[in-house]
Amino acid sequence: MLRRVDKHSGIPAYLQIMNQIKSEILLGNLKAESRLPPVRELEIIFDVNVNTILKALDKLKSEGVLMSEQGIGYFVARNISVDPQITQEIRRLVGDLKSKGLDLYTSLLLIEEVWKNEKL
Template identity: 60%
Template sequence: MLRKVDKHSGVPAYLQIVNMIKSEILLGNLQKGAQLPSVRDLQVIFDVNINTVLKALEKLKNEGYIESEQGVGYFVKKDIDVNKEVIEIIRECVSKLKNGRIDYYTAMLIFEEVWKNE
């Protein structure tokens, strides 16, 4: 889901935009060939300066996620196939963490430690 960037998160706005668009591709909400909203629409959605949107789109282009057609717009260049079962496992895990009142940052610290030790 594309939403306004969190200007107080400490993460640069353009990286938040990059991560949101990558997430939409990973979750299958944006598939290969899909056209992104116009730059001006993205500016409104993310509530940022147009240059911030352009910087994010340029990064996504450089990483091979999107491509642009002059005068037409930006399109998803590749699918990132994530096993639907894996996504469901993550959803269940997140639900359990939230029910256990474990906040996002604590969960990420735990995840990182488990990841390193596996």
């Protein structure tokens, strides 16, 4: 489920990595306490340098999402997974958006804009 980083998206690689890892945790695919692949494997998976991996993992540590133990590995710090019902609702909307021919990028733009304009 972890994918190679898109080097032409304009989004910094370390951010893409943070996002991917955080998503897995939110969706419950990476449970609390479970270990991430070693950094030198992540290097290959994401296709970036160790330092870029480290930057992403460090920031997730600062956010309290991950913890690390030297010589052992990186771990999911705690359970931040979301209600599966929400995932279900999202899945429905995504289906609708796709069926109307919208692409991911456009969809995210719209959602962000609606979010920010919604008065509440």
